[in-house]
Amino acid sequence: MSKRRHITYEFDGDLPEGTGDDAHWVVYTRKNAGGPARWAGYLDAVDVDLALQYSREHYGLDEACVGTLIHRHDAMTDSEYGLEPLSPASAKGDDGEPWVVFVQKGRGNIHIEAGLVHAPNARTAIARGIASFAGGKVTNVRVVLQADCHEAMQEDLAIWREHDLSYKYARGYSKDVRAKWRTFRDEADLEGYRAGDIKEHF
Amino acid sequence: MPLRDDVMALADDKLMSGHMQSDWTGLGPILEEDIAASAMAQDDLSHAQVLYEWLGGDPDATAFGRQAQAYRCCDLVTLPDEFDWAIATARRFMCAHFATVLLQDFAQSDDADLVDRAARLLKEQAIQTTHLNAWIFRLGTGGTDAHARMQHAFDTLSPYVGGLFETIDQAADRFDRWRAAVDPVLQSAALKIDVTGPESTTCGGRSGQHAEHFILQQAEMTQVRSLEPDAAW
Numbered sequence: 079m080s081k082r083r084h085i086t087y088e089f090d091g092d093l094p095e096g097t098g099d100d101a102h103w104v105v106y107t108r109k110n111a112g113g114p115a116r117w118a119g120y121l122d123a124v125d126v127d128l129a130l131q132y133s134r135e136h137y138g139l140d141e142a143c144v145g146t147l148i149h150r151h152d153a154m155t156d157s158e159y160g161l162e163p164l165s166p167a168s169a170k171g172d173d174g175e176p177w178v179v180f181v182q183k184g185r186g187n188i189h190i191e192a193g194l195v196h197a198p199n200a201r202t203a204i205a206r207g208i209a210s211f212a213g214g215k216v217t218n219v220r221v222v223l224q225a226d227c228h229e230a231m232q233e234d235l236a237i238w239r240e241h242d243l244s245y246k247y248a249r250g251y252s253k254d255v256r257a258k259w260r261t262f263r264d265e266a267d268l269e270g271y272r273a274g275d276i277k278e279h280f
Numbered sequence: 281m282p283l284r285d286d287v288m289a290l291a292d293d294k295l296m297s298g299h300m301q302s303d304w305t306g307l308g309p310i311l312e313e314d315i316a317a318s319a320m321a322q323d324d325l326s327h328a329q330v331l332y333e334w335l336g337g338d339p340d341a342t343a344f345g346r347q348a349q350a351y352r353c354c355d356l357v358t359l360p361d362e363f364d365w366a367i368a369t370a371r372r373f374m375c376a377h378f379a380t381v382l383l384q385d386f387a388q389s390d391d392a393d394l395v396d397r398a399a400r401l402l403k404e405q406a407i408q409t410t411h412l413n414a415w416i417f418r419l420g421t422g423g424t425d426a427h428a429r430m431q432h433a434f435d436t437l438s439p440y441v442g443g444l445f446e447t448i449d450q451a452a453d454r455f456d457r458w459r460a461a462v463d464p465v466l467q468s469a470a471l472k473i474d475v476t477g478p479e480s481t482t483c484g485g486r487s488g489q490h491a492e493h494f495i496l497q498q499a500e501m502t503q504v505r506s507l508e509p510d511a512a513w
Contacts, residue, residue, distance in 0.1 A: 121312050122310070122312060123312060127414060128312075128418075131411050132312040132313075132315070134407070135319045135407075136315045136316065235406055236403040236404050262508075
């Protein structure tokens with residue numbers, strides 16, 4: 079551990095109150111251009127610009143991808159969660175605003191972008207989403223107004239790095255290196271003990 | 281050979297910047313920024329590796345096997361930030377734009393291999409400048425306390441900015457381009473930096489005349505290599 083980490087923080091008085099503008103965002107990643115956005119995780123950010131940047135730096139580096147899609151957590155509406163696949167439906171219509179539909183193919187699976195429906199409200203969007211994309215094979219449908227979805231794409235600003243990233247992964251931490259580190263740490267501990275022992279007795 | 285010297289200067293800047301910023305891992309002001317800053321610190325280390333490879337030889341040996349006076353990083357990159365986020369952010373902002381200026385020129389050089397490497401690195405460098413521009417704006421306009429901290433950071437660091445251009449080829453032209461990149465961001469954030477021009481006469485890190493803070497950082501960074509020169513990861 080770096081010696082610089084041994085700094086003890088001192089605060090003068092209480093920390094300022096939060097501004098309350100932090101929002102919870104849902105993040106999806108696209109593995110290839112034209113491919114569906116797949117749920118990746120969550121993050122917190124005060125606005126869409128920072129949220130997009132964090133989505134790239136956080137989830138965009140988990141695996142090769144060409145884009146991230148985000149929306150505020152409170153912008154989504156999910157259908158009822160149940161054990162069985164949603165029953166086929168026949169809700170039709172193209173009035174209203176465009177909604178992005180995500181489907182979950184089984185309980186515990188991730189939500190994956192399925193397509194668009196037009197609807198005047200979330201409830202109708204879910205009904206039309208089930209009719210268009212569920213097909214009796216998905217357990218949950220999520221809808222988000224397309225206007226509330228924001229995307230970062232590789233061609234605008236790099237997401238997945240082109241250079242060798244292998245050094246980042248723990249698999250490079252071989253047994254040999256671990257053994258050497260332990261030797262180094264043990265030697266440092268022994269030196270510390272010796273110094274303390276000498277100080278204590280002399 | 282000015283080009284090789286400039287590449288070495290930038291590579292060493294990147295190496296030490298990545299090393300310094302890595303100290304923030306786990307200590308960032310918010311989790312998301314901690315992750316983002318750590319990813320960019322890793323990018324800096326990777327960029328150093330890419331440039332060391334172009335210079336030739338074993339990148340690990342170049343990064344960790346030299347005597348202190350052989351490093352060509354400027355004093356600014358190893359100046360202790362004392363875990364002051366404003367200092368760290370202001371420094372990253374200024375260094376990222378400096379790196380962009382040099383990489384743009386490397387991408388226009390006569391060396392095809394360097395052109396290819398610089399073009400790739402420029403894409404990733406844009407991530408840093410975009411991210412840091414956004415943070416400078418937010419902190420500069422984020423209230424009196426945040427603005428005061430940022431201005432203090434720039435005031436603290438401004439004496440070291442000239443060192444960025446020490447020994448750098450075409451320093452005056454590159455300094456102008458650097459200012460053209462940082463000034464609009466600073467102005468939008470109501471911040472200013474008191475630097476009048478590149479200090480070509482400065483004799484500091486780029487000349488191998490390093491301050492004590494570099495020696496300490498380099499000693500820590502090369503600790504494992506010194507213990508086990510052939511360690512493989």
